[in-house]
Amino acid sequence: MDITSRTGLPRLGRTSATRENLAGWLFLAPVVAILGLFLLLPILMALWVSLTSWNGQGSPFTGKVPFVGLDNYTGLFTRDDLARENFMVSVRNNIYYVGIVVPAQTVLALGLALIVNGRLLKGRTFFRSAFFFPSVTSSVAISVVFLFIFANSGAVNSLLGFFGVSGPAWFSDPRGVLHLLLGGLGVVDLDAPPAALTAGGPFGLSWWEWLSGPSVAMCTIIMLVVWTTSGTFMLMFLAALQDIPVTLEEASVLDGAGRWQRFRYVTLPLLKPTVFLVLTLGLIATWQVFDQVYVMSQGNPAKTTLTPAYLSYRTAFRDFDYGSGTAISFVLFLIIVVLALLQRWVMRERAADPGVRRRTRPRRS
Structure with a gap:
């Protein structure tokens, strides 16, 4: 009697594999059910809310709430109203925030x-704990401390008054630091900016507004975030550094490589996976910044600290426009996914460049 299947495998073995697969799915079933109930289902429910004009009253799933389709999404980019202006201002602010925070916290x-x-280094354990301590402290508590420091009678204004800079109005100035820098250098007149830059621009904002730079208040939040997040990423880099074989460094020293050459051609290429991880985590976190803005400024002065995450909260829970607020959150999700994939593609292309591999060889001094 032929006890093999057409593929040549024993029937008994195929039955055993089927039982193992079934047992595996049975063990995974509770986790899949929990993730589906508390993760996937809320996402689908929020997606449905973004397609309606729900104001928070009643249930959005009863059929009584008007269905608007993609109007909440298209209005953020095409409709000429205050909602699009607020969204584009928040995106502009977040672009400057990401562009400064991610490189700064990675390098630091x-x-x-x-x-x-x-x-x-003596006392390495102490310094590791000291550098990591801000990362484990509540961001709300640190934001409150920074708020007191930069208050009208805070330490910063007292210090500036000692150097002759009087008045706390600088912290409430809604102008961007690039505008202030150009005005201080006499390049442009801030009261009468160039007409070519104020005539028009993409998505309802003029080029003058897009090129404003972060405000002083946003720069304060940037300093706070860089200080509080660098400790966590320091531990990631530290683990990667300790995983590098000592023999590679010793070989580069024998080969005549200096300290900078060892870092550039030996250490840094081996840290590339960790660099990618840190950049990805930093990119995701900076586009989702909320608690520091909520505690310190709530979008002020003049919307210069407004971010998409805080705008989504304000639109839904203060303006009671849950459809538009949820749509903003999904657009923010798409922005994060696209930028993360783009970053992965850029770093992968650089790693595959044969010219880069040739330049990573230490040179004799």
């Missing part, structure tokens, strides 16, 4: 990791 975290990884 790598520098701190190199410092505490040094063999000659």
